[in-house]
Amino acid sequence: MTSPESARLASPARESRESPNPELTAEALQRLFAALEPQSHRLMARFFARLFVHEPTMRGMFPLAMGALRAQVFDALVRVAQDWDDEEALAFRLGELALDHRKYGVTEQHYQAFFDNLTAMVAVFGASRWTPETQQVMTAALNHVRDVMTDAARRAQDQPAWWVADVIGHQRRRPDLAVLTLRVDGQTPLDYRPGQHVSISSPRVPRLWREYSIASAGPSRDELTLHVRAIPGGALSGTLVQHTEVGDTLIVGRARGAMTVDALTTGTVLAVAGGTGLAPIKSIVESLADAGASQPRPAVTVLLGARTEADLYDLAEMTELAQHSSFLQVVPVVDAGPDEVGQRRALPEAALRHLPPGACDVLVCGPAEMVRAVSRLAAEHCPLARLHADPLPPDNRPTPAARPADPGGHGCPIHR
Ligand SMILES: Cc1cc2nc3c(=O)[nH]c(=O)nc-3n(C[C@H](O)[C@H](O)[C@H](O)COP(=O)(O)OP(=O)(O)OC[C@H]3O[C@@H](n4cnc5c(N)ncnc54)[C@H](O)[C@@H]3O)c2cc1C
Incomplete structure (x- = not known):
């Protein structure tokens, strides 16, 4: 004692x-x-x-x-x-x-x-x-x-420190992007809230961990889907996209992050996704779809951003989800290229057009500069907007009183 x-x-x-x-x-x-x-x-x-x-x-x-x-x-x-x-x-x-x-x-x-x-x-x-x-x-x-x-x-000592997962699906949607499905083993399930991310390690690159958002929230909660884009020269993402296959084993850390479905409080959601920033938004949307029409659900508009039409790697699945979900609208947004000062404006401008006048939740996930631009516009043009980005860009971080459960320990999510 x-x-x-x-x-x-x-x-x-x-x-x-x-x-x-x-x-x-x-x-x-x-x-x-x-x-x-x-x-x-x-x-x-x-x-x-x-x-x-x-x-x-x-x-x-x-x-x-x-x-x-x-x-x-x-x-x-x-x-x-x-x-x-x-x-x-x-x-x-x-x-x-x-x-x-x-x-x-x-x-x-x-x-x-x-x-x-x-x-x-x-x-x-x-x-x-x-x-x-x-x-x-x-x-x-x-x-x-x-x-x-x-x-x-x-x-936390009675909780697993990590879980072993089998790769049960690996789809190359683009040369640089794969959708991985993992089945997580273990007696204690990996608990997560739709919208959270997990750290992943591969025995091919020992002891290296990177964060990836969970893109699924389907009924089988021991199956996780990840959207991974290979970064040129990246230590892990290329391995996951180019050298990982069905039957491989990965290690999964616990789920973290505050941009979850529970954070939504209004009846309207504008979700702005750049590249693989779609992953956590898709997880949230899937969980709302699974909850069924008997539950009160917000009306959700997802802006799906990419640099070319061919880069819209999940448009078909998202469109199908929208066809079966009356609460959901999916709008693809293709960015023709940076403007004269090098900024990509298509997604922020589309966000401005779709911002509702009244109270709404704005989810934004993608490249840091896009997250910043959309956050700024939402704050300027929709005073009743409740902004959720995980983590928020520094100039939009909440005051301590309003700080969400995860004040953001990972730097800006880098989704492309
Ligand atoms: C909360 C969170 C969630 C994330 N979710 C996803 C996800 O769902 N899907 C996904 O693909 N990635 C996601 N990421 C990014 C991911 O964690 C890795 O950073 C990314 O896969 C690169 O890892 P790497 O080991 O291959 O590259 P590293 O070896 O870490 O980096 C190699 C070089 O590339 C640079 N770099 C790293 N990332 C990028 C980038 N995106 N664009 C340009 N240069 C870059 C680094 O600065 C470095 O110079 C997320 C990150 C965070 C923090």
Whole structure:
């Protein structure tokens, strides 16, 4: 049993958060990470090298190519510092990180090693900023992070950290795009809400995980459909599109994301999909169709954007769905090309034409610049619009009071 004394010693950060001047920690952390930012690349490279020398078994948790992951870890630290004075957001973010890290095989002992080595490297790179006060703040902050993450992971220990899935369908809809159907094994079902995304890993590219939106919400919930576009030079997407076939095995992480069917509250939905941004929208629409006409359902217009007609890889299925669903209208939008300042305007302009005058939910998913453009137009022209993008572009993020369940820990979805 934990004594009050050992509990106090185990979480010194809680003391610092309850100190009369809690901003000191937030401000000091933010200043420190802002100062480290210009050298973050070298700092993270040296940190991971040090970690793997001191903890050789931890090397096996990380992918061979570490470049993107190093940047993500620094970004996560900056976000923790930014959220530090918002206890609810911080606890949520750390809890999500902890649950997500279970799929790498992270256990309690790894946190301490990770943070000890991180502190040692920040001390080197912090140089003149590494004062005894900074050290105290950093140590307290990392202890708090460790405690919150450990608690969250412990609470989830009866849940699988990941699921094994068989590829039971693989359709090449375009040379660079495939629709994959997975059957998820396991006694505990993979629980998801239509509109969420999962992380996927392939034994062909060990220990590398990428997020993909679930595109289905059919009656067989252990079957997931994904729409994957191969990015030239991409580490995983090309493998999933070009080298994966029926019978292969993939690993699936837990579902996340706040742009779900439950977020819809009005009677009208405008859904704007660019490229594979259709996936979460299709999942939401399928779940509404499955709910049946006896349930109150919103009227949904889906704008299906692509660069050419041939790129509208799911138009036939979406049209068929609309033919059987009186609540659904599907409008293909082909973009003739960028304007004189290099912007693609077809989808935002179509969104403007279809924005209803009254209260409505606007779902938007696709390339970041399209998400930004549509979000801006919806905010300007339809004050009653409720915007859902997962995550929202930075200039449209909700205030803490209105923050959805997932404040967005993944950067902008990159659907094309
Ligand atoms: C929440 C979320 C949901 C997502 N859902 C889907 C989905 O349903 N379908 C889907 O296909 N993808 C989706 N993505 C993107 C996906 O997670 C990967 O980022 C993408 O497949 C590229 O992975 P990769 O390993 O092949 O490329 P990486 O090895 O990660 O990247 C290689 C290079 O390509 C660049 N790059 C990465 N993505 C793109 C892009 N889209 N366009 C241009 N350059 C790029 C990188 O910056 C890097 O320089 C989603 C991402 C997020 C965050």
